[in-house]
Amino acid sequence: VEWLQDRLETMKFLQSRERDQATGARYFDGDTRVALAAWQRERGLPPSGVFGPLSREVMMAETTAVDDARRLVRTTQQQVPFAPSVTPGGVAGTLLGLFALVQLKSLLTGGGGDQEVAPGPSAARSGGPG
Numbered sequence: 001v002e003w004l005q006d007r008l009e010t011m012k013f014l015q016s017r018e019r020d021q022a023t024g025a026r027y028f029d030g031d032t033r034v035a036l037a038a039w040q041r042e043r044g045l046p047p048s049g050v051f052g053p054l055s056r057e058v059m060m061a062e063t064t065a066v067d068d069a070r071r072l073v074r075t076t077q078q079q080v081p082f083a084p085s086v087t088p089g090g091v092a093g094t095l096l097g098l099f100a101l102v103q104l105k106s107l108l109t110g111g112g113g114d115q116e117v118a119p120g121p122s123a124a125r126s127g128g129p130g
Contacts, residue, residue, distance in 0.1 A: 001025075001026055001027060001028045001032070002026050004028075004032070004036070004051055004059075005017050005026055005032055007059055007063065008032070008035045008036065008039060011039065013035040013036075013038050013039045014031060014032060014035035015031075017031075017032075028051075033049035033050075034049065036049050036050075036051060036055070037049035039059075040055055043058060045058065
């Protein structure tokens with residue numbers, strides 16, 4: 001729950017969460033579900049608010065893509081002494097966006113098997129995932 005909430009906070013889908021005073025834990029609450037559904041909707045996933053296998057895979061790919069791009073930018077700046085300072089909206093932002101899109105396209109078009117399906121008439125007609 002903490003990892004998910006941290007990611008949603010970083011991406012500005014969720015405001016900072018308070019920890020339970022007694023246990024120090026954080027919980028999957030209504031705000032987390034609404035934030036997750038908004039994140040899913042923005043990525044073209046069924047906005048169920050459930051952190052199932054497909055959402056987990058897409059978020060992991062995004063996280064990996066962002067981490068890889070940050071490493072690439074740091075390495076490039078270290079190797080090229082005259083490399084310009086990169087701001088989130090500049091070259092780094094473009095690299096991060098492109099890499100994340102490639103990862104998402106690969107996940108959404110290549111995986112096929114593990115899908116989250118929101119219950120409803122379309123799932124009933126198609127016979128569900130598969």
